[in-house]
Amino acid sequence: xxxxxxxxxxxxxxxxxxxxxxxxxxxxxxxxxxxxxxxxxxxxxxxxxxxxxxxxxxxxxxxxxxxxxxxxxxxxxxxxxxxxxxxxxxxxxxxxxxxxxxxxxxxxxxxxxxxxxxxxxxxxxxxxxxxxxxxxxxxxxxxxxxxxxxxxxxxxxxxxxxxxxxxxxxxxxxxxxxxxxxxxxxxxxxxx
Numbered sequence: 001x002x003x004x005x006x007x008x009x010x011x012x013x014x015x016x017x018x019x020x021x022x023x024x025x026x027x028x029x030x031x032x033x034x035x036x037x038x039x040x041x042x043x044x045x046x047x048x049x050x051x052x053x054x055x056x057x058x059x060x061x062x063x064x065x066x067x068x069x070x071x072x073x074x075x076x077x078x079x080x081x082x083x084x085x086x087x088x089x090x091x092x093x094x095x096x097x098x099x100x101x102x103x104x105x106x107x108x109x110x111x112x113x114x115x116x117x118x119x120x121x122x123x124x125x126x127x128x129x130x131x132x133x134x135x136x137x138x139x140x141x142x143x144x145x146x147x148x149x150x151x152x153x154x155x156x157x158x159x160x161x162x163x164x165x166x167x168x169x170x171x172x173x174x175x176x177x178x179x180x181x182x183x184x185x186x187x188x189x190x191x192x
Contacts (some may be wrong), residue, residue, distance in 0.1 A: 004183040008135045011050065019053055025188045027127055027173035031115045034172060035105055036066035039098050041168045042159035043089045049167070051089075058087025063098065068109075071102035097158040104156040120174065122148045127192050129176045138177055141166045 002017075010020045028034055040059060044052045052059075062085055064070035074082075082088060082095050105115055112118040122144050132138045141149075145166035152160040170177045178185040 005181050006184070007177075007179050007182045013050070015053060016050055021184065024171055025173050025176055025178050025184065027191060028171075029116045029120075031109065032066050032068075034115050034119060035068045035102070036060075037168055037171045038101065038105075038160070039063060039066060039071075041164050041171065042097055042101065043091075043094050044167070045094070045159050045161070045164055047089065055087055055089065058085065062088055068102040068105045071099055072106055074099045074102075094159055101157045101160075104152075108155060119148070119172075122151075123169070123174045127173055127176050129189060132177060132179050133181070134179065138179075139166070142175075144175075145169055 006017070006020055010016055028037065036059075040052050040056060043055075043059070060066065062082055079092070079095055079099070083090050083092060088095070108115050108118045128144070130138075141162035145162045148169070149160055149162040149165040152165065166175075169175045173188070173191075176185070176188050178188055
């Protein structure tokens with residue numbers, strides 16, 4: 001049995017453990033992965049991350065491997081099809097937001113050259129390394145996530161409140177929020 005200490009939010013599901021151990025907090029510089037995380041975090045609003053994580057493969061298939069160019073072209077017929085897919089969070093507003101967000105994502109790529117170049121500006125291009133000892137110390141949002149949320153909304157995104165943006169920043173490694181007792185804390189820090 002694996003006796004390594006992990007962040008307290010991780011349950012014992014192999015899917016969740018693998019996500020925590022291999023992905024969460026690793027700096028992401030791939031636009032498609034950024035779009036994936038942003039889409040999934042937006043779908044999570046009001047739900048647990050574990051609920052959405054279990055649906056991830058369904059999202060990957062339904063959203064063309066998280067290709068923003070394809071998703072931006074989804075029409076009413078495609079939205080109806082997505083609403084029938086029980087592998088997704090079947091919330092019409094969230095599904096519509098994913099399509100709008102894809103179009104806004106493409107505009108950011110056009111303006112900045114990549115979404116990566118745009119989003120990493122909110123942390124001055126380097127991950128913010130936190131030293132949280134307990135889960136209760138980890139904030140739900142920060143001034144950086146407030147600024148990101150405000151700017152994304154101005155650019156036409158929805159379901160991107162500050163808490164969603166902070167969760168995205170954590171997942172994409174823009175902030176290092178593995179607890180100091182977690183075995184991944186130092187491993188992630190060594191990546192930058």
